[in-house]
Amino acid sequence: MESSQGADQPLGAAAPADWRTSLTALAAGAVVWELTARLSVALPPFSVVVGTLIELLRGDVLLPALATSLASLAVGFSCAAAAGLTLGLVLGRSRTAEHLSDVYLDAVMSAPTLIYVPFLFALFGVSRASQVAVVFAYAFFIIVTTTSAAVKQMDRRLIDMARAFGATDRQILWRVALPAARPMVLIGLSLGVTRAVKGMVVGEMVIALSGVGALLRASAARFDLAQTLALLLVVVIVSAACNLLVGRAGRALIDR
Amino acid sequence: MISIVGCRKTHRGDGRQPPVPVLDGVDLEVRPHEFVAVLGPSGCGKTTLLRILAGLEGWDSGEVRVHGRPVSGPGTDRALVFQDFALLPWATVTDNIAFGLELRGVARAERTAVANRLIDRVGLNGFARHYPHQLSGGMQQRVGLARALAVEPEILLLDEPFGSLDSLTRRGLQEDVLRLHHETRKTVLLVTHSVDEAARLGDRVVLLGPRPARVIETIETGLPRPRPDDIGSDRRFVALKEHLWNRLKALTSR
Structure with missing residues (x-):
């Protein structure tokens, strides 16, 4: 008897029903927002924010700014993912390397990343490179630590098994270690890209050169709450889209 | 086929733990197509012996040969079945x-x-x-x-393969292994702590003492192949189990 696979979706594969639930939650949130805003004065209602967003999309400011931001995000996050995965693998496999770097990683992780922004700014100047560096700084460390943890907590018995069946070191890495680490590595990449989006906005807000962050800062300074929230919506949507994309790419990359 | 002479091994401690001698000069000979059951109390080092044969671990002194060649790593002539399935x-x-x-x-x-x-x-x-x-x-x-x-593989290495299964499933798999051995004539080395399993499956039972392991006794079971379904009531089988039980009890109570 060949069973249907439906009830046993592998981890990470969202069933259609989940989407319906999420959409319901979003709709409910919009209604609550709208009602709260209508009853108080401080918050612009959802409908007004959406209206502002549509206006922004029609105008010629948001889209070029968004393109600039996304470019920094793409470059910064790709570098962070590549470097983070590599370093994470190395640290996860070598106890010595891990002990050498432990203290520093903890120290870097415990400080708010915002602190490093002026240093990066000083290092790279008022340039696109600073923005990319900030994105990198936000995403890199979480990817390193999750990847190294994923490799460390791996089932040693599977590696023994593979060796007993004659696997080379390379085969162990690709056929056993990476697939075993995959769920946690994907979580790391997902956390990483969310933080990268945060870094993108923060970098632009602090350096105030260009991009969505600069727009956010300007509208917040004007106390234009509707536009601020509309831009925030854009950031949230970008973050969700990136998460989806990274999940797909990560799954495709670590073939099983 | 398999020839182990005076194999010694000590697990090196990692600084905090002292070194633990595991194998204290084990001698073991397995002929082609033979089914040998290595029986010993839990933690006596029998799994280490199997891992050495599989090429997953080294040893300190003595000789470990398969087909006359010293074991230097995993090989295509051997395949391991793991206690926890892996x-x-x-x-x-x-x-x-x-x-x-x-x-x-x-x-x-x-x-x-x-x-x-x-x-x-x-x-x-x-x-x-x-x-x-x-x-x-x-x-x-x-x-x-x-x-x-x-x-x-020519040699099947079974590392307490049925230890974590319930008794009914265990019996089913033991019968499968007997059937497979009969059909394929592969050489089988089984490591177990079950007296019943060793007597039921082996052509020969090799009894190991508690850690550090040495061979205490080697017994040809003399039981017929293929094993009849009612082997459990065979007098020789019952007597063999009784003997193995007594030896094991004496070894572990010391």
């Missing part, structure tokens, strides 16, 4: 069985064909596309057995 949780039954072939670069179509034959052979029909977590323990170990058979 299946890849993300791979289907087919892919798990074909794993050893995949490592050797056998083409997909061919390894699927081999896997399908073995699925039939170990009685897993209809479960080709299941994942390990969807199978019972007994079925998982059938996958482990099929994976070992897939690489067509």
Whole structure:
């Protein structure tokens, strides 16, 4: 008897029903927002924010700014993912390397990343490179630590098994270690890209050169709450889209 | 086929723990097509012995030879079946069985064909596309057995393969192993702490003492092959178990 696979979706594969639930939650949130805003004065209602967003999309400011931001995000996050995965693998496999770097990683992780922004700014100047560096700084460390943890907590018995069946070191890495680490590595990449989006906005807000962050800062300074929230919506949507994309790419990359 | 002479091994401590001597001059000879059961109390070092034979661990002194050549690592002539199954949780039954072939670069179509034959052979029909977590323990170990058979080894090394199974499943798998041994005439080295299992399966039972292990006694069981279903009531079988029990009790009470 060949069973249907439906009830046993592998981890990470969202069933259609989940989407319906999420959409319901979003709709409910919009209604609550709208009602709260209508009853108080401080918050612009959802409908007004959406209206502002549509206006922004029609105008010629948001889209070029968004393109600039996304470019920094793409470059910064790709570098962070590549470097983070590599370093994470190395640290996860070598106890010595891990002990050498432990203290520093903890120290870097415990400080708010915002602190490093002026240093990066000083290092790279008022340039696109600073923005990319900030994105990198936000995403890199979480990817390193999750990847190294994923490799460390791996089932040693599977590696023994593979060796007993004659696997080379390379085969162990690709056929056993990476697939075993995959769920946690994907979580790391997902956390990483969310933080990268945060870094993108923060970098632009602090350096105030260009991009969505600069727009956010300007509208917040004007106390234009509707536009601020509309831009925030854009950031949230970008973050969700990136998460989806990274999940797909990560799954495709670590073939099983 | 397998020849171990005076094999000694001490697990080195990691600074905090003192070194532990595990094997204290083990001698063991296994002839082609023979089914040898190594019986010993838990933690006596019998798994270490098997891992040395599988090429997963080294030893300190003595000789460990397979086909007259010293063991220097894992080899295609040996396949190991693990106590805890050690299946890849993300791979289907087919892919798990074909794993050893995949490592050797056998083409997909061919390894699927081999896997399908073995699925039939170990009685897993209809479960080709299941994942390990969807199978019972007994079925998982059938996958482990099929994976070992897939690489067509001359020697099967079984490391307490049925230790974690309930008694009914255990008996079923023991009968499967007996049948497979009878059909394929592979050389089998089984490590177990079960007196019943050693007597039921082995042509010869090698009794190891508590750690550090040495061979205390080697007994030809003299039981017929193929084993009849009512072997449990055979006088020689009962007497053999009684003898092994008494020896084990004496060894562990000291």
